Amino acid sequence: MRLKKLIRSLKQENRLPYLVTDLVNIRYLTGFAGSYAYLLVGDGRSYFISDTRYEEYARSILPKAAEFVLQKTDFLDSLNDILKKQGARELFIEEHSTPLSVYRNMQRTLKKVRLSPGGDEVNMVRMVKDEDEIGVLKQAARITDACIDHLKKIIRAGDGEWDIAVEIEHFYRRHGCRKSSFDSIIASGAGSSMPHYATSMEKRVGRGEVLLIDMGCEYQGYNSDLTRTMFINSVDPALERVYRVVQEAQEAAVQAVRPGITTGKLDAVARNIITGAGYGDRFGHSLGHGIGMEVHELPAVKKGDLKLKKNMVLTIEPGIYLPGIGGVRIEDMVAVTAKGCEVLTKSSKDIIVIG
Ligand SMILES: [Mn+2]
Numbered sequence: 001m002r003l004k005k006l007i008r009s010l011k012q013e014n015r016l017p018y019l020v021t022d023l024v025n026i027r028y029l030t031g032f033a034g035s036y037a038y039l040l041v042g043d044g045r046s047y048f049i050s051d052t053r054y055e056e057y058a059r060s061i062l063p064k065a066a067e068f069v070l071q072k073t074d075f076l077d078s079l080n081d082i083l084k085k086q087g088a089r090e091l092f093i094e095e096h097s098t099p100l101s102v103y104r105n106m107q108r109t110l111k112k113v114r115l116s117p118g119g120d121e122v123n124m125v126r127m128v129k130d131e132d133e134i135g136v137l138k139q140a141a142r143i144t145d146a147c148i149d150h151l152k153k154i155i156r157a158g159d160g161e162w163d164i165a166v167e168i169e170h171f172y173r174r175h176g177c178r179k180s181s182f183d184s185i186i187a188s189g190a191g192s193s194m195p196h197y198a199t200s201m202e203k204r205v206g207r208g209e210v211l212l213i214d215m216g217c218e219y220q221g222y223n224s225d226l227t228r229t230m231f232i233n234s235v236d237p238a239l240e241r242v243y244r245v246v247q248e249a250q251e252a253a254v255q256a257v258r259p260g261i262t263t264g265k266l267d268a269v270a271r272n273i274i275t276g277a278g279y280g281d282r283f284g285h286s287l288g289h290g291i292g293m294e295v296h297e298l299p300a301v302k303k304g305d306l307k308l309k310k311n312m313v314l315t316i317e318p319g320i321y322l323p324g325i326g327g328v329r330i331e332d333m334v335a336v337t338a339k340g341c342e343v344l345t346k347s348s349k350d351i352i353v354i355g
Contacts, residue, residue: 003029003065006125007041015092016041016221017083018118022097024293027221038075039066040082049075049080049148059313071278076109077354081198083113090258092118100239103280108294127290129311130285133222134335135311137292140177141333143217147171148347152227157207157355161186162212166299172217181223181295184216192229192327196321197286210326216295225315226345227331234354242320243328248266249273249318250330250349254289257334257341259310263287264303279320288315291333312336327337 010016020026022037023140027033029041034057046066050058059068071078083091091113092101106115119145129137151170155164167186168187172180181311188205192212196249207291209232216225229243230266249270256269267287274283286302289295291313299306312335319329330349334341 001127003041003046003063006122007043007046009125010041010092010121011043013121015116015118015121017086017088018121019094019098020081020122021094021102022122025094025097025126028122028126030063030066033221034058034059038079040079042086046049049078056092074109076105077129080109081107083110088113088333090114090116092116093120094118094120095283096120096123101128103324110244123194123298126292127312129257129292129313129335133292134311134313136220136222137333137335138344140217140219140222141346142221143172143175143219143224144215144224144226145345145347146175147215147217148213148226149318151213152230152352152354155211155232155354156297157205157316159205159207161188161191161203165199168215175217177217177219179218181216181218181225185212185227187212187214187327188232190324190326193321193323193325195321195327195329205232205355208236210236210239210328212329213355214329214331221293221304223291223293223297224345225291225317225331225333226347227317227329228347228349229328229330231351231353233353235302235351236326237257238322238325239328239355240351241277242322245274245277245352246320246328246330250316253316253318254332254334254341254343257308257314257316257336258339259308259336261305261308263299263301263306263308265315266308267302270316274318274320282320282322283318284321285319288317288331290314308336310336311337 016042034054040047040124048066186199253270288301290297317331319345321327335342
C-alpha cells in the first residue's frame with residue numbers, strides 16, 4: 001500500500017527506477033527492521049536486496065510487490081543485473097542517505113546507467129501519518145507522560161542527573177518500550193542553559209535549582225519527545241518570569257497549529273512572544289520538528305513556507321536559555337487535525353516544585 005502510493009508519485013515525476021538506501025524508509029515501505037538492505041523501486045515490480053543474514057526473515061515479511069534478491073559479493077552486482085535485464089538507462093537515488101563512497105562505487109559498477117539525484121520522496125510521504133501511526137504515537141506519548149509523573153514523585157534534591165536518566169530508561173523498558181529514543185537530557189541548575197546539555201555522571205540536583213528534563217521513548221518503532229522544566233524545593237526567582245514567557249509562547253503556538261499554516265508563521269507565533277518579552281536572542285533553536293519513526297523528521301518547524309497538513313505530527317518546544325543561570329524549555333507533541341491540533345502529551349505545563 002505504502003509502496004504503491006510511492007510508486008504512483010515517483011511515476012508522475014518520472015523518477016523510476018528509484019533506489020531507497022535509508023533503512024528507516026525501507027522499514028516504512030516494507031516492514032523490514034534489519035540493519036542491511038537496499039530497495040529498488042520500479043514501475044510494477046520492486047526488488048529488495050539483502051544478504052543471507054536476513055534472507056529468511058525478509059522473505060517472511062516482504063509485501064508481494066517486493067521480490068527478495070540475495071546479493072552476491074556486493075549489492076551493486078545484483079543491482080547491476082536487475083537494471084541490465086530491464087534495460088534501464090537511468091537510476092534515481094535517494095539523496096540524504098547515500099554516501100559519496102557508495103555513489104562512486106555505483107558510477108564504477110553501473111557503467112551504462114545515468115545516476116540522477118532522486119530527492120527524498122519517502123521522507124516527504126512519511127510526513128503525513130496514517131491513523132495506525134497516530135495511534136502508536138499517542139501510546140508513546142502516554143508512556144512518556146506516565147514516566148514524567150513517576151519522576152515528579154521520586155526526584156529529590158541530592159539525586160544524580162545520571163540516576164534520573166537511568167530511572168527513565170528503566171521505566172521505559174518496563175513499560176513495553178525498546179529504549180529511550182535519544183539520550184535523555186537531565187539538566188539541573190546552570191547546565192539547563194545549554195539546549196542540548198549532556199547529562200552529567202557527577203552532577204547532583206541541588207535545592208532551589210531548576211531541572212530541565214527532555215526525554216522520549218521508542219515504542220513499536222515510533223518515538224515520543226517531551227520536555228518539562230521543574231523546580232527543586234523552591235522556584236528559582238531568576239527563572240520564574242522566563243518560565244511564564246516560555247509557557248505563554250508554547251501555548252500560543254499550540255493554539256495556532258492547524259492545516260494550512262506555514263511552519264514559518266507558526267515559529268513566528270512563539271518567537272514574537274519571546275522577542276516581545278526581551279529574550280529574542282536567547283531562543284536560538286527552531287520551534288520544533290516532525291516526529292514519527294525518527295525523533296527528528298520532516299517537517300522542520302522553523303522559518304519556511306511548508307504548509308502543515310492534517311495528520312502531521314510535530315513537536316512545539318520553545319525555550320529561553322540564560323548562560324550561567326539556567327534555561328526553560330517546554331515541549332509537547334501535537335497531531336494536526338482537520339481544524340487545529342490534538343496535543344498528544346498531556347503532562348501539566350504549570351510551574352511545579354518537586355522534592
Ligand atoms: Mn524535540
